[in-house]
Amino acid sequence: MFWSDRWLHGQRISDIAPRLVAIMPKHKLNKRTVQEALTARTWISDIQGAITVGVIVEYLHLWDILTDLELHQGVLDTHFWRLSSSHAYSSKSSYEGMFVGLVQFEPHKRIWKT
Structure with a gap:
């Protein structure tokens, strides 16, 4: 799962951007897979709530990390x-x-x- 699993360099998104995850609706945290989220950057549409300066900073940091990330088709998860x-x-x-x-x-x- 994109928001809740440790898939990004052994960390959860909440480890990298805790304020961003804190404003997310709880029902969205366990619904989106990594592939779904990264396809056309649909993870951005999950973000809802009060946007503060701290949330924007974490959003931009996460954007930078995910920009260079590439999924490989046919490679099984480990x-x-x-x-x-x-x-x-x-x-x-x-x-x-x-x-x-x-x-x-x-x-x-x-x-x-x-």
Whole structure:
């Protein structure tokens, strides 16, 4: 999906232009594919809402990025699983991903032992 997936150099459009995405109607964020959006620049027609200077700056920045982008027909999408070094999904990496960022409490062994 153009607005919500990490397809642009590993980032979402909201990572690049958060103010622009913030003014978008929520029902449009998950409807347009990358191919649809880039064909005749139809992504521009999705933009609605209060246009501020910050939104215009982000719009122009996004325009610059997308101008040099070229889609290749017949090339399949590749999917990367970010929670493993091989980028391949496994249930083990998914389970371990649930604990990313948790703080280890080392004295837990002594507490549970008593």
